[in-house]
Amino acid sequence: MDARARAQELYRLALDNAAWRPETLTENRGWSGTELAEALRLLGELGLFVPSSDNRNGWTALAPDTALRKLLLDEEQHTNALLTTVRQTRSSLAQVLADFQPVHARDLASAQMEVVNGMANVSAVLEDASRRAAEEVLSLHPGRALPAGMVEAGLERDRIVLGRGVQMRTIHLSSAATAPHMTAYLRRLNGAGAQVRTAHTLPLRLIVVDRSLAIVPASQTSDGEIAAVVLRGETLVGVFRGIFEHCWASATVLTESATDSPEGDWHPTGRHRELVRMLGGGLTDEAMARKLGVSERTVRRLVSELTERLGTASRFQAGVCAVRLGWLDD
Incomplete structure (x- = not known):
């Protein structure tokens, strides 16, 4: 006999005698305690058995249509409770968005x-x-x-x-x-x-x-x-x-x-070319030193090398001569 058949037998027994005793099944019909518990569980899930303190066995058997109405009522109550929870959650989310979304947006902008x-x-x-x-x-x-x-x-x-x-x-x-x-x-x-x-x-x-x-x-x-x-x-x-x-x-x-160190033979390329461009732009020794990443003393030395190489007497003349020689042509 399977669990469903045992559940049907127990249901019939309960309809015939509301005061049925578990011993009737375990001693007289040879059911194990596990088989009885499984039948009770199945009848309880179907709503055919409900807990009762009036009977010594602790259960009351309901008619199938009564059990069905009770199951539907229980499900309806459960569904209504879920809907209430959903509405409360939606309301809470709307409040969170209203209160904190502007702060979050501002934080995103500042995070740039x-x-x-x-x-x-x-x-x-x-x-x-x-x-x-x-x-x-x-x-x-x-x-x-x-x-x-x-x-x-x-x-x-x-x-x-x-x-x-x-x-x-x-x-x-x-x-x-x-x-x-x-x-x-x-x-x-x-x-x-x-x-x-x-x-x-x-x-x-x-x-x-x-x-x-x-x-x-x-x-x-x-x-x-x-x-x-x-x-x-x-x-x-x-x-x-x-x-x-x-x-x-x-x-x-x-x-x-x-x-390699640039302190060897001088040639009109590299830093000297950049120097001429900056001289043409009117930059000070301090500004040129900062851009070249050297000291002002080094800048003055480079300018001196430039004017000596060109045979000019001033920075301006050195720039004009460098342009005429095509040193700045790329």
């Missing part, structure tokens, strides 16, 4: 540009950016050569990024590349898989990560600490990526001779 103050915070941003890089890292490095300790720390970070298969392109000032520790760093970076180029002038310090994040310098704080602007979003970052690509196209591929 963030100013980070202090060396420690800027370093943390750079570290996070290097860890997040998945496709490419682009960078421009104007100014003088960094201290050897910072360079070594940067090389280790760059090697980890390159080891993940991230493409890296970087441009450094030619003048900075001649410092012995920078020469070694750039050659080792190139050997690790990065593409390295040098340029005589660069417009700004810049790092671009995966087309979606850019880091550029900001004005120093009132306390004199460094600051950086972190930009997010492909549209905004795309502008700075375009600046990098422009610089990349005109930069010089790193070679053994590219990092």
Whole structure:
């Protein structure tokens, strides 16, 4: 006899005698306790048996149509409770959207540009950016050569990024590349898989990560600490990526001779060509030194070399002569 047949037999027994005893089935008909419990469970799920304290067996048998109406009523009550919960949830969501969506939208807008103050915070941003890089890292490095300790720390970070298969392109000032520790760093970076180029002038310090994040310098704080602007979003970052690509196209591929000291034989190329252009623009020694990444004393020496080479008595005459000789023709 299967469970359904036992349930039917128990139902018939309960209709005939509401005071039926479990022993009637377990002792007289040989049911096990498990078989009796299964029959009770099935009748309870069908609504044909309901708990009752009036009977010693703990159950009351209902007519099939009564059981069906009770099941439908129970389901209707359950459904109404669910609908009430849904309405309450919808109301709560509407309140959340009304109260917090404007704040969220404002936060998204401000997240497109963030100013980070202090060396420690800027370093943390750079570290996070290097860890997040998945496709490419682009960078421009104007100014003088960094201290050897910072360079070594940067090389280790760059090697980890390159080891993940991230493409890296970087441009450094030619003048900075001649410092012995920078020469070694750039050659080792190139050997690790990065593409390295040098340029005589660069417009700004810049790092671009995966087309979606850019880091550029900001004005120093009132306390004199460094600051950086972190930009997010492909549209905004795309502008700075375009600046990098422009610089990349005109930069010089790193070679053994590219990092040799420029203090040897003078020739009217490289820094001297940039110097003539800046002289023509009326830049001061301080401004030219900043753009070339050298001291003002070096700028004055380069100007002196230029005028001596051309046999001119002034900076203006040197510029006119350089143009006449075609030194600035690309």
